[in-house]
Amino acid sequence: MELTGAEILVRCLKDEGVEYVFGYPGGAVLFIYDALYQQDDVKHILVRHEQGATHAADGYARSTGKPGVVLVTSGPGATNAITGIATAYMDSIPMVIITGQVHTWAIGSDAFQEVDAVGITRPCVKHNFLVKDIKDLAATIKKAFYLATTGRPGPVVVDVPKDVTMHRAEYFYPEEVAIRSYHPVMKGHPGQIKKAVDLMLTAKRPMIYTGGGVIWSGASSSLTEMTRMLGYPITNTLMGLGAYPATDKQSLGMLGMHGTYEANMAMHHCDVLIAIGARFDDRVVGKVEYFCPEAEIVHVDIDPSSISKSVKVDVPIVGDVDHVVKEMIRLLKEDKRTPDHEALAQWWDQINEWRGVNCLKYDRNSSLIKPQFVLETLYNVTQGDAFVTSDVGQHQMWAAQFYKFDKPNRWINSGGLGTMGFGLPAAMGVQLAHPDATVACVTGEASIQMCIQELSTCRQYGLPIKVINLNNRYMGMVRQWQEFFYEGRYAMSYMEALPDFVKLAESYGHVGMKIEKPSDVEPALREAMSLKDRLVFMDFITDQTENVYPMIAQGKGHHEMHLSPERELA
Amino acid sequence: MRHIISILIENESGALSRVAGLFSARGYNIESLTVAPTEDPSLSRMTLVTRGSDEIVEQITKQLNKLVDVVKLIDLTEGPHIEREMMLIKLRAAGDAREELKRLVDIFRGHIIDVTIATYTVELTGTGEKLDAFIQAVGSAAILETVRSGVSGIARGEKSLHL
Numbered sequence: 226m227e228l229t230g231a232e233i234l235v236r237c238l239k240d241e242g243v244e245y246v247f248g249y250p251g252g253a254v255l256f257i258y259d260a261l262y263q264q265d266d267v268k269h270i271l272v273r274h275e276q277g278a279t280h281a282a283d284g285y286a287r288s289t290g291k292p293g294v295v296l297v298t299s300g301p302g303a304t305n306a307i308t309g310i311a312t313a314y315m316d317s318i319p320m321v322i323i324t325g326q327v328h329t330w331a332i333g334s335d336a337f338q339e340v341d342a343v344g345i346t347r348p349c350v351k352h353n354f355l356v357k358d359i360k361d362l363a364a365t366i367k368k369a370f371y372l373a374t375t376g377r378p379g380p381v382v383v384d385v386p387k388d389v390t391m392h393r394a395e396y397f398y399p400e401e402v403a404i405r406s407y408h409p410v411m412k413g414h415p416g417q418i419k420k421a422v423d424l425m426l427t428a429k430r431p432m433i434y435t436g437g438g439v440i441w442s443g444a445s446s447s448l449t450e451m452t453r454m455l456g457y458p459i460t461n462t463l464m465g466l467g468a469y470p471a472t473d474k475q476s477l478g479m480l481g482m483h484g485t486y487e488a489n490m491a492m493h494h495c496d497v498l499i500a501i502g503a504r505f506d507d508r509v510v511g512k513v514e515y516f517c518p519e520a521e522i523v524h525v526d527i528d529p530s531s532i533s534k535s536v537k538v539d540v541p542i543v544g545d546v547d548h549v550v551k552e553m554i555r556l557l558k559e560d561k562r563t564p565d566h567e568a569l570a571q572w573w574d575q576i577n578e579w580r581g582v583n584c585l586k587y588d589r590n591s592s593l594i595k596p597q598f599v600l601e602t603l604y605n606v607t608q609g610d611a612f613v614t615s616d617v618g619q620h621q622m623w624a625a626q627f628y629k630f631d632k633p634n635r636w637i638n639s640g641g642l643g644t645m646g647f648g649l650p651a652a653m654g655v656q657l658a659h660p661d662a663t664v665a666c667v668t669g670e671a672s673i674q675m676c677i678q679e680l681s682t683c684r685q686y687g688l689p690i691k692v693i694n695l696n697n698r699y700m701g702m703v704r705q706w707q708e709f710f711y712e713g714r715y716a717m718s719y720m721e722a723l724p725d726f727v728k729l730a731e732s733y734g735h736v737g738m739k740i741e742k743p744s745d746v747e748p749a750l751r752e753a754m755s756l757k758d759r760l761v762f763m764d765f766i767t768d769q770t771e772n773v774y775p776m777i778a779q780g781k782g783h784h785e786m787h788l789s790p791e792r793e794l795a
Numbered sequence: 796m797r798h799i800i801s802i803l804i805e806n807e808s809g810a811l812s813r814v815a816g817l818f819s820a821r822g823y824n825i826e827s828l829t830v831a832p833t834e835d836p837s838l839s840r841m842t843l844v845t846r847g848s849d850e851i852v853e854q855i856t857k858q859l860n861k862l863v864d865v866v867k868l869i870d871l872t873e874g875p876h877i878e879r880e881m882m883l884i885k886l887r888a889a890g891d892a893r894e895e896l897k898r899l900v901d902i903f904r905g906h907i908i909d910v911t912i913a914t915y916t917v918e919l920t921g922t923g924e925k926l927d928a929f930i931q932a933v934g935s936a937a938i939l940e941t942v943r944s945g946v947s948g949i950a951r952g953e954k955s956l957h958l
């Protein structure tokens with residue numbers, strides 16, 4: 226039977242196992258909306274701004290490991306989606322974004338609501354397609370999902386002109402796709418893996434540095450097994466938190482600009498660095514010349530272009546983390562050699578001394594609410610079992626430092642692009658995917674206002690997100706840099722004319738709470754968590770002057786951390 | 796270092812812009828770029844001349860390989876290879892200069908492919924350096940117009956870039 230292009234599109238989504246489409250209608254996609262309306266397999270979530278749709282799909286993807294799906298109209302629908310597409314691209318998140326387009330015969334004529342969506346998204350997608358013929362529609366959707374979810378994941382845009390959704394064709398969804406120019410390497414090179422294992426076994430001061438790739442590979446358990454077998458210290462990037470249990474004694478926490486003292490010092494002094502699914506980002510590496518000066522480096526990554534991009538490595542291994550780590554485990558088990566226990570014991574003594582510095586210490590006796598205290602309490606109240614999304618700024622760093630993630634896919638934030646406005650819509654995607662879970666959105670009074678309209682979406686779909694607004698009346702992260710590097714000239718970083726967040730939440734039909742005293746923090750959080758079916762907007766009035774420590778200033782090495790003004794290190 | 800990268804790429808409308816976009820977005824330099832379909836109409840062959848340190852060229856080839864439309868590529872400068880560029884050049888050729896110019900064209904093994912009372916149009920093929928040398932030899936005063944194809948390259952011997 227012949228179907229319209231719109232019906233074909235919806236059938237493709239169903240056959241792909243898509244649960245939710247996040248979107249917003251408009252002229253170019255009306256046939257698609259009409260087709261969605263006439264079925265119940267694929268559920269559509271109506272956001273309030275297309276940016277929200279992309280972040281929601283992104284949150285869904287990060288918390289489930291499945292691709293997020295977005296549907297927006299041509300022109301402004303597509304341009305509004307760009308920030309979310311770029312956010313997903315920078316963090317390698319699988320998404321398929323369907324953008325409506327003007328009729329094929331009108332393309333290029335500056336038609337109403339026409340933008341060159343393929344051109345405008347090209348620099349921030351893994352790949353994109355313009356479907357000019359209905360005969361190519363189903364196969365293109367199949368390719369889009371295949372590209373988005375395999376190899377190094379990423380967003381894929383499919384631009385669909387209105388007439389293509391209107392024409393008719395036979396529906397046939399291919400079982401498989403082959404793209405002759407695309408063959409992600411899964412298995413690492415055996416010789417390279419052997420070399421890596423040799424190096425790992427001869428290490429005196431080893432260090433394991435892992436990132437988002439472990440999460441996308443689903444390799445948490447194999448990574449944990451190998452790390453425990455070896456007894457080596459391990460650190461996670463901001464994107465990799467939860468890939469190894471943060472509460473485990475071998476975990477040194479996060480590394481990098483706002484990482485722990487012990488993680489960064491261990492990086493600086495290690496003699497063998499085992500980098501797994503991490504991309505040597507500049508917030509992690511700092512100044513390249515000072516990076517791991519004594520180490521030989523192994524790097525496992527599925528994307529060859531991530532390897533030796535900023536830091537030259539000694540043993541590159543192109544492959545999927547889970548495949549490679551399992552192979553490493555096999556070789557380690559076969560090997561008669563064991564790690565150098567004596568050297569390792571000395572190394573741990575040194576690391577424990579660094580740990581003793583207690584770099585995340587903060588003032589617990591303050592009469593003001595310390596943001597760190599809120600997050601620590603959130604961790605305790607939720608017993609470390611919540612999904613936590615975040616916006617961008619100081620609150621994001623504190624959440625990363627103080628919420629100890631023991632499981633992957635639980636910490637959801639924009640690391641690469643650093644997109645303010647991400648947290649709330651991302652939490653919607655997470656909550657839809659995990660209806661019974663506690664989902665907390667840690668945000669700041671500036672970030673939350675970038676996608677605040679999504680409170681309305683939360684109301685419509687009854688999403689009981691707990692918004693933890695760390696309200697310091699400043700763009701705190703900007704203020705911190707101005708304090709440190711611009712002699713305290715706080716240009717445009719003070720947030721004036723803030724709304725009354727409690728009333729704002731109430732006007733959207735949610736529960737609002739304002740918390741001003743440290744002693745109220747825990748009871749308020751407990752009360753909010755007990756309101757299982759309500760969104761609670763918690764406005765915590767926090768210490769305005771608090772800064773994120775430890776910190777490595779840009780262009781410095783891992784050994785040059787600031788602990789706090791009171792506690793400088795030699 | 797100068798590198799000549801030969802690419803087999805899907806012959807699709809957006810493919811060229813993906814390559815060009817990659818170079819501009821990442822700040823890589825393109826000295827020249829030629830592209831045309833091959834004997835297999837679904838594939839285009841692109842020759843791209845770029846300059847950069849070994850690290851940069853390594854990133855360039857990795858990033859190019861990562862483009863979904865790129866089917867295969869080689870860096871010709873890693874082995875023995877042949878490069879050729881074609882130039883069409885229109886010269887002012889009147890009176891006494893005509894004979895002298897004709898001699899020059901012969902020395903450079905070019906062909907005069909169009910003539911008027913006042914001009915010659917010359918076709919010349921060779922390495923970029925040879926074309927530069929010809930331009931030098933005729934002198935800018937004589938040149939009315941130049942069109943260069945950009946470099947095309949191929950590996951020497953039995954090595955070939957194909958599917």
Ligand SMILES: Cc1cc2nc3c(=O)[nH]c(=O)nc-3n(C[C@H](O)[C@H](O)[C@H](O)COP(=O)(O)OP(=O)(O)OC[C@H]3O[C@@H](n4cnc5c(N)ncnc54)[C@H](O)[C@@H]3O)c2cc1C
Nearest residue numbers: 436437438442463464481482483502504527546640641643
């Ligand atoms: C305000 C702010 C402060 C920040 N401070 C810090 C900081 O202090 N510390 C920090 O770590 N980050 C920090 N970041 C985040 C930073 O900008 C980067 O986003 C982050 O460091 C990158 O993490 P990653 O290396 O794990 O890479 P990701 O972006 O997660 O990339 C994953 C890598 O794994 C590879 N990969 C993917 N799938 C697989 C697979 N199946 N097998 C093998 N490899 C795979 C990919 O090719 C890629 O190279 C900060 C961000 C912001 C906004």
Ligand SMILES: Cc1ncc(C[n+]2csc(CCOP(=O)(O)OP(=O)(O)O)c2C)c(N)n1
Nearest residue numbers: 618619620645669670671672699700701702
């Ligand atoms: C869309 C966007 N615009 C600007 C920035 C730059 N920026 C980074 S952090 C920040 C301030 C965030 O303030 P707030 O949300 O209140 O968080 P705080 O740092 O105070 O915790 C700004 C403006 C950004 N990351 N994203």
Ligand SMILES: [Mg+2]
Nearest residue numbers: 669670699701
């Ligand atoms: Mg703030």
